[in-house]
Amino acid sequence: MSMIRVRQLEKRFGATHVLKGIDFEVAAGEVLVVIGPSGSGKSTMLRCLNFIEEYDSGEVWIDGTPLGYRKDGNGVPKRQNEREIARMRTRVGMVFQSFNLFPHRTVLQNLMMAPLHVKGEPKDEVRARSLELLDKVGLGAFAGSYPSRLSGGQQQRVAIARALAMRPQVMLFDEVTSALDPELVGEVLGTMKQLAEAGMTMIIVTHEMAFAREVGDRIMFMDAGRIVEHGRPEELFDHPRTERLSQFLLRSRR
Amino acid sequence: MVPFDVFFANLPYLLRGALVTLQIGAIGVVGGTLAGFALGVAGAMAGRAVRALVAVYVFIVRGVPILVWMFMGYFGLPLLGARLGGFLAVNIVLVAYTAAFVCEIVRGAILAVPRGQIEAARSLGMTGGGILRLVILPQAVRESLPPLVNNSVMIVKQSAYVSIVGVWELSYAAREVVERTMAPFSIFIGVMFLYFLICYPIAMSAQCLEKRYARGHAQKE
Numbered sequence: 001m002s003m004i005r006v007r008q009l010e011k012r013f014g015a016t017h018v019l020k021g022i023d024f025e026v027a028a029g030e031v032l033v034v035i036g037p038s039g040s041g042k043s044t045m046l047r048c049l050n051f052i053e054e055y056d057s058g059e060v061w062i063d064g065t066p067l068g069y070r071k072d073g074n075g076v077p078k079r080q081n082e083r084e085i086a087r088m089r090t091r092v093g094m095v096f097q098s099f100n101l102f103p104h105r106t107v108l109q110n111l112m113m114a115p116l117h118v119k120g121e122p123k124d125e126v127r128a129r130s131l132e133l134l135d136k137v138g139l140g141a142f143a144g145s146y147p148s149r150l151s152g153g154q155q156q157r158v159a160i161a162r163a164l165a166m167r168p169q170v171m172l173f174d175e176v177t178s179a180l181d182p183e184l185v186g187e188v189l190g191t192m193k194q195l196a197e198a199g200m201t202m203i204i205v206t207h208e209m210a211f212a213r214e215v216g217d218r219i220m221f222m223d224a225g226r227i228v229e230h231g232r233p234e235e236l237f238d239h240p241r242t243e244r245l246s247q248f249l250l251r252s253r254r
Numbered sequence: 255m256v257p258f259d260v261f262f263a264n265l266p267y268l269l270r271g272a273l274v275t276l277q278i279g280a281i282g283v284v285g286g287t288l289a290g291f292a293l294g295v296a297g298a299m300a301g302r303a304v305r306a307l308v309a310v311y312v313f314i315v316r317g318v319p320i321l322v323w324m325f326m327g328y329f330g331l332p333l334l335g336a337r338l339g340g341f342l343a344v345n346i347v348l349v350a351y352t353a354a355f356v357c358e359i360v361r362g363a364i365l366a367v368p369r370g371q372i373e374a375a376r377s378l379g380m381t382g383g384g385i386l387r388l389v390i391l392p393q394a395v396r397e398s399l400p401p402l403v404n405n406s407v408m409i410v411k412q413s414a415y416v417s418i419v420g421v422w423e424l425s426y427a428a429r430e431v432v433e434r435t436m437a438p439f440s441i442f443i444g445v446m447f448l449y450f451l452i453c454y455p456i457a458m459s460a461q462c463l464e465k466r467y468a469r470g471h472a473q474k475e
Contacts, residue, residue, distance in 0.1 A: 090379035100374035
């Protein structure tokens with residue numbers, strides 16, 4: 001069974017039709033990399049998967065449970081209540097382009113907040129797990145620091161650890177290296193690769209083509225709100241079938 | 255040379271006035287800040303109807319000088335059937351007036367919390383109340399501390415307006431003493447000093463508070 005199942009996802013911003021029916025599935029442990037020009041809808045698509053962006057129609061299933069809408073007795077989709085949506089979100093970790101760490105909390109507190117507050121887990125357990133996660137992303141020494149003391153790359157690794165502290169089944173990455181200085185990109189990609197190798201189910205929206213090819217089990221090329229090509233990295237990168245993808249790859253190589 | 259012995263001779267009387275000013279100021283600061291905080295949270299986070307009501311309140315209160323509000327409170331509240339003494343009436347006015355300004359400070363600080371903060375919290379499964387308490391308010395409070403303290407100093411000084419409807423406090427006492435002694439300059443210099451004694455510690459406490467809440471903001475990104 002698929003860990004993530006997306007059916008006929010549609011989203012409009014006013015008159016703009018951003019997502020025009022997106023269908024795909026991601027198996028457990030699989031890494032899907034989404035590429036495409038800016039404005040293609042890939043970030044919006046990703047944000048719909050945890051309902052941070054509310055899609056208009058279609059279905060999103062996480063590990064067999066719908067996220068966003070639930071069909072009532074007559075098969076009419078009804079928006080889930082905030083509680084249900086929040087509970088589903090705890091299963092889907094997300095990392096943002098702009099880190100979004102909580103500046104008034106230490107690194108460790110950033111990791112511990114949601115497990116304590118949302119899940120009500122025992123403090124000692126959460127602390128131990130959080131420290132372990134920080135070690136894993138190589139930032140154990142910064143547990144007591146405030147985020148503003150950290151470099152962008154370090155902040156982004158904390159953000160990854162913060163999402164992981166909730167023990168999600170799925171991780172979403174929304175252009176997480178785009179705001180970083182070039183020399184800091186590598187450490188974040190390294191952390192993500194490590195996570196992929198550990199078997200996490202991931203969807204990554206990125207402009208890092210080399211990384212996409214290296215880490216992606218499958219690549220999805222989006223343009224103008226549609227999936228244009230979808231397949232194994234070798235197929236897409238070496239043998240693009242559409243003019244749009246070859247053009248995009250040519251431009252990204254520069 | 256200004257003869258300050260007139261001032262010192264009347265100091266006990268003026269100090270009693272200062273005590274009343276301190277009292278009115280404290281009520282204004284605490285009451286106004288608390289009420290304004292609630293208004294500010296509502297003005298930033300509540301539904302459209304409540305937000306509109308808050309906006310109207312702020313617009314009306316800020317659009318009229320406090321002097322006029324003092325008259326309105328003193329003469330108007332009894333007309334509405336509220337039997338309260340002058341002291342209570344002016345304090346209500348001061349709190350209500352202050353609340354409008356605090357509301358705008360707090361509302362602005364809440365709206366200034368980056369959208370990404372809320373998205374991150376939601377992505378972690380947090381919801382309304384938790385996000386407000388753990389993510390938005392701590393940042394908004396920190397952001398609004400300097401203007402709030404500044405506002406508190408203003409309130410203490412604005413408390414002098416209550417004398418316009420005959421509520422006795424420091425500035426009222428000062429005018430009484432001046433009329434008795436005919437030494438306006440030395441008396442008012444002394445009164446300036448008394449106001450300063452009240453306001454300066456408030457301004458200083460701001461710096462302590464700011465330092466305390468500056469954690470994590472030592473350097474801005």
